[in-house]
Amino acid sequence: MTRRCDRNRKRSKRRAIYCPIHQCYLDSASRKYSLFADKPEHLQQRGMKRLSALTLIQSCTAVPLTGEWLEAFWCQDCQARAWYHVRRYENPQSRGGAYGYELAPAPESLWRQASGVIQPGGNPSVGEFTRRSARNNSYQGVRGFSLIG
Numbered sequence: 001m002t003r004r005c006d007r008n009r010k011r012s013k014r015r016a017i018y019c020p021i022h023q024c025y026l027d028s029a030s031r032k033y034s035l036f037a038d039k040p041e042h043l044q045q046r047g048m049k050r051l052s053a054l055t056l057i058q059s060c061t062a063v064p065l066t067g068e069w070l071e072a073f074w075c076q077d078c079q080a081r082a083w084y085h086v087r088r089y090e091n092p093q094s095r096g097g098a099y100g101y102e103l104a105p106a107p108e109s110l111w112r113q114a115s116g117v118i119q120p121g122g123n124p125s126v127g128e129f130t131r132r133s134a135r136n137n138s139y140q141g142v143r144g145f146s147l148i149g
Contacts, residue, residue: 015028015101016100019075022075029073034064034065035065036064036065038061038063039057083105085110
């Protein structure tokens with residue numbers, strides 16, 4: 001006989017994402033950064049035909065890739081945080097729409113396809129003076145300006 005609280009449990013379960021090295025459960029350490037394709041090659045790598053990929057990129061500048069994202073995870077055994085490219089797929093062995101996850105270390109080239117990521121070189125529209133001022137921890141007032149003279 002099942003208890004009433006077990007039957008009525010509607011809360012979602014934890015994502016079954018495990019460390020590729022130690023096979024222990026990974027805890028999420030960041031938000032998900034969703035990916036998009038802006039070149040036909042990105043779509044062709046995921047199984048789309050060349051002509052379809054060219055047509056889609058021509059009509060839409062960027063195509064969101066569903067079921068793929070970048071995320072940082074904390075491994076208890078490694079005692080380290082690592083960034084992974086996560087792919088979600090439907091698990092055929094389980095009933096009820098459960099998902100499986102495939103992890104791969106996030107390559108440098110994939111970061112250019114992520115949305116909401118800060119550019120490593122900074123915003124190109126910001127001037128050097130503003131960038132230097134933002135890094136400055138102390139307020140010096142007028143003394144902060146170096147006069148050319």
